[in-house]
Amino acid sequence: MVRKTKGETVKRFNLRLLDSQLKKIREDCFLWALRHAEDVSRVYDSITEFPGTQTFDDRLNDILEPLLSIASVVDGDEKGP
Numbered sequence: 001m002v003r004k005t006k007g008e009t010v011k012r013f014n015l016r017l018l019d020s021q022l023k024k025i026r027e028d029c030f031l032w033a034l035r036h037a038e039d040v041s042r043v044y045d046s047i048t049e050f051p052g053t054q055t056f057d058d059r060l061n062d063i064l065e066p067l068l069s070i071a072s073v074v075d076g077d078e079k080g081p
Contacts, residue, residue, distance in 0.1 A: 036073050044069040 001009045004010055007062075033040075053061055 039073045040066075040069050043072045 044066060047065060047069065049061075050065065053064060053068075056064070
């Protein structure tokens with residue numbers, strides 16, 4: 001992101017105006033999750049540690065492990081790390 005200059009005008013971000021686009025994205029994410037839930041669960045249950053997370057504290061690992069499991073499936077690496 002780049003900060004706007006004082007003389008620059010930008011259109012104000014309005015979440016309500018994006019509702020229809022965001023609804024489509026939510027629906028697509030929901031359908032993806034339904035289709036790949038077993039794969040994500042398999043990766044999540046099989047991990048002992050994701051590479052690069054060894055220095056993170058337990059709380060951060062608790063937050064990241066589900067996200068990294070999803071990312072592994074999205075990336076096509078359904079076996080996990």
